[in-house]
Amino acid sequence: MPKDLTVKDASKWFDSRGQQVIALDRASLSLPAGGFGAIIGPSGCGKSTLLRMVADIIAPSAGSILVGNEKPSTARLEHAIGFVFQSATLLPWRTVRENIALPLAIVGRKSKRVARRTPDELIELVSLQGFEDALPAQLSGGMQQRVSIARALVLAPDILLLDEPFGALDEITRQRMNLELLRIWAESSTTALLVTHSIDEAVFMADSVFVMSPRPGRISQVVDVPLPRPRTLQMMSSKIFFDTVNRVREGLYGIDAQGTADLAAGAPAVVQ
Ligand SMILES: Nc1ncnc2c1ncn2[C@@H]1O[C@H](COP(=O)(O)OP(=O)(O)OP(=O)(O)O)[C@@H](O)[C@H]1O
Ligand SMILES: [Mg+2]
Numbered sequence: 550m551p552k553d554l555t556v557k558d559a560s561k562w563f564d565s566r567g568q569q570v571i572a573l574d575r576a577s578l579s580l581p582a583g584g585f586g587a588i589i590g591p592s593g594c595g596k597s598t599l600l601r602m603v604a605d606i607i608a609p610s611a612g613s614i615l616v617g618n619e620k621p622s623t624a625r626l627e628h629a630i631g632f633v634f635q636s637a638t639l640l641p642w643r644t645v646r647e648n649i650a651l652p653l654a655i656v657g658r659k660s661k662r663v664a665r666r667t668p669d670e671l672i673e674l675v676s677l678q679g680f681e682d683a684l685p686a687q688l689s690g691g692m693q694q695r696v697s698i699a700r701a702l703v704l705a706p707d708i709l710l711l712d713e714p715f716g717a718l719d720e721i722t723r724q725r726m727n728l729e730l731l732r733i734w735a736e737s738s739t740t741a742l743l744v745t746h747s748i749d750e751a752v753f754m755a756d757s758v759f760v761m762s763p764r765p766g767r768i769s770q771v772v773d774v775p776l777p778r779p780r781t782l783q784m785m786s787s788k789i790f791f792d793t794v795n796r797v798r799e800g801l802y803g804i805d806a807q808g809t810a811d812l813a814a815g816a817p818a819v820v821q
Pocket of ligand 2: 596597712
């Protein structure tokens, strides 16, 4: 069952060579169960840090995070969280099917989690039929990312976290992968939270776009996307799409109605 996500005033600071780096400053967001959220913000504003805290890869220095009613550490132990990294991080000596099955092998029979999917079912879901026995090196970048999405889904997570999963792909492949990801999300009964650098991608994919401010990052604005589902590429030429993209852009660059950048807030000087 998909779970909601509540992040409240989450902060993270690191000690780096005797100096304290504030990676995230009181970030808050909430995402309903089964929803699709996107996080967008400049490089270094703490997007990966936020996602890693939700996944219990690192602990917040302050604030609270709840996945459903549980702390991330509990959710992780229950394998309720799936994570897709920017690079596919597949084991090169294992086949597609073996890579997808890896979490099942690691968890073994010890887990009480019953909601599992078979690797073959997932291979079909991510359209990799015929490549079951291929090695990662024999696949294109987009296909490798599909394997890592399938692997993240094998324990049927309640929430799927994606950290710029298609960042390294060309525009056309990326567009196709985005459509596939939406279909997979719709069929998988999971909440999704996607980190992206692309305003268009954030608006196309999400119900809500969480805009982050430059370092130390916090969530400065939430832009709701009033586009219906299922999303289609035609929607990207609609007025609603353009208006929403503009609202995200304004939030990102701190531009007021006159089009003047709010440079005092640390916004980039060049705005397209
Ligand atoms: N383990 C760490 N130790 C010290 N500083 C860190 C650590 N991890 C992240 N940071 C710092 O925290 C800040 C936020 O990093 P993070 O990776 O979350 O940014 P990001 O928004 O994901 O950036 P990008 O868009 O480039 O991926 C950066 O200044 C980074 O240098
Ligand atoms: Mg990052």
